[in-house]
Amino acid sequence: MSYDHQSIDGKWQKRWMEAHVFEAKNDSPKEKFYLLVEFPYPSGAGLHVGHPRSYTAIDIIARKRRMEGKNVLFPMGWDAFGLPAENYAIKTGNHPGTFTQTNIDTFRRQLQSMGFSFDWSREVNTTDPAYYKWTQWMFLEFFKAGLAYKTEMAINWCPKDLCGLANEEVIAGKCERCGTPVEKKLKSQWMIAITKYADRLLSDLEGLNYLPKIKKQQEEWIGRSEGAEIDFPLLTKEGAKGRLEDSITVFTTRPDTIFGVTYVVLAPEHPLVASIVSDEQRAAVDEYVASIKSKTDIERGDDTKEKTGVFTGAFVTNPANNEAVPVWIADYVLGHYGTGAVMAVPQHDERDRAFSEAMNLPIVDRPLVSFEEAVAKTGGRQKTTYKLRDWVFSRQRYWGEPIPLVHCEKDGWVAVPTEELPVVLPNVENYQPTENGESPLANIESFVNTKCPQCGGAAKRETDTMPNWAGSSWYFLRYTDPHNDKEFASKEALKQWMPIDIYNGGMEHTTLHLLYSRFWNKFLFDRGYVPTSEPYARRHSHGMINAEDGRKMSKSWGNVVNPDEVVGQHGADTLRVYEMFMGPFEEMVPWSTNGVIGVRRFLDKAIRMSEKIADVEDVEVTKMLHKTIAKISGDIEGFGFNTAVAQLMMFVNVVQEKGAITKESLRLFLRTLVPFAPHVANEMWEQLGGTGFVEEQEWPVADASMLKDDTVEMAVQVNGKLRGTIVVAADEVEEIIVKTARADENVAKYVVDEPKKVIVVKGKLVNFVV
């Protein structure tokens, strides 16, 4: 007998579906438990073997919780807006929706073939107008609250994708998606003021059960720092246009070093540069500013290069001592952080020192004063700044949610009325974005030209679409009430399910999706639409699965493992158990074909336990069973899935060695096996005459009396070195233990005289110090 996956897998998947066993109930008296895995982007390549790793892990918890009597919500859906579908559309001329739908069907079939206990009745799809109607509605809530604003700004521009990118989508100066170095481009963009929530996004982390490294990354990304703003009044020098009443405001975390200031530096893009520059310096300044503009972020960000800068010809007064210091511009000062201007203290700051040395500026050692004294003396103001920047929310692409705003000559930007939502994506003939950076929607006159909802006059629709982080910022709310067409979710449904008890996803989303969705939820909370200010009570993350050769799986390397093939050859449970067994859940691990086979052998062996059923079993089997129940229960809670599987294997090995197991014990074992290998467990259950599903049984509790052994093996050490082992009664008194230990022939060789000291750790060891 072996695991006949080809008949078993489909059989149980069909039965689960027909019996609706995994569907969550919105009106259940049971205690709720909401488990969430990040919904996938349904790519054309199909499911990656990395997906089932986290899905299986959370599925195991979901199944255990149901058996513990909880009302479990464990949903799945599709984050389906995105560039691959759009690129496909550009290439083939087909609608990206068609491609997306095909991919979704593939993904669903693949997920169902692995027996995940998702509640398929709650499936959501971000590209469904019935879904994105609410994404648009929420955007309008931001707009109405004054948090969505349009501004002309230098944005990160990917010249390959022809699209603006959010700060978070730029990785080391390159486009996150295609790796092209990002350029700066001045564009009018919709922004969402996430910085207004910076403080709360930071301080509310404290009460959350997130992995420490996740909290840390978010903290650093938000980047709060305490300091002061200090005004340096401008001095009019010969030829400079600065007026006396103007001043340059700097931000510093070290006002205490104010007496060491030898110059002030503006970022090249600082708005005051043009007006303060002297005639003699104008040419040099213009040239410098132009050279900086042509640089990419990577070039500018290279802090190993020699510092560059130009004197503006202007001077300011140090308010602490009324000394005049020169004003420079340099690209090591960033325009978007603080005030875009710094007071340079080469004595205390490495960067200022490097610049001083490069430009032959003086370095002075002045006395330090206290933070408070410096702020008071200079008329400065205490100030907190953040590295976090507002969220660039416009994309010049087709395949996204249209931004539901209309521009009217008379009324400016006007929201599309709620009853007219959704603003549906129109069909276009060409999906290619334009070179001048406009969405293909801009070419559809029937879409663009509309009436102003306020005055009825001629108006034009916004043609930018939303980033694909929009739909994923609130999908977890929709799962609570996915078919509601009056609201995005009812208050009751939200109250019943939120917050999410465990949310698992990739580390790569820590400063993107995770931060955006926390912010989005907080905003909805402030507007009174959701019941909790934080969406996720607990956040966990999984490690990646690499190819067998240790490299990333990639088509170009030809080392991609297709999960369909694994399921087809070895069965769904083999894939599930293997992915749990391969290594610690949070760590990156390489795929191993032989490892898969090893797990398959284990499942075959497990099934063969049915042939060993007897009326009595060795007490070791019973004890091992209860140890296994205890170990598995603890390991699942602690995300120790690999050691849980090892324990399952140990149990099966003991049964094999002893050759007999009772029906009762086997049934109990199947209850611990079912979260990991649900097809095998249910099949064995049925063969034993069980009715219904194993999932309908209660989660077993270990019999504490079975966890203790009557006798224990103890190590005997002499001076910390192992010299023998003894077997004594578990509750043996120390005196007898020591006597037994000394009686050991080998130990006696080393312990001739009376030992100086004897350490006895009951059940573990005896150590003689001689």
Next chain:
RNA sequence: GCCGCGGUGGCGGAAUGGUAUACGCGACGGACUCAAAAUCCGUUUCUCGCAAGGGAUUGAGGGUUCGAGUCCCUCCCGCGGCACCA
């Protein structure tokens, strides 16, 4: 550069300060078989030894402790994140 996480057999990895190397893979030997596959039994950190047993060993070096993979210090290496944030 800064922050975080790691470094354990041939490989993936296990180990509340208490017998390091569980579990799995691979390898080797054996049983079954005409044979192979599958399955089963055994061996498998290195090393000396016929054996009993000894010695070494968790990246390197120190320290604390009766006892350190685990705690502390100084390094080396790998991975991830941030990166001129004033």
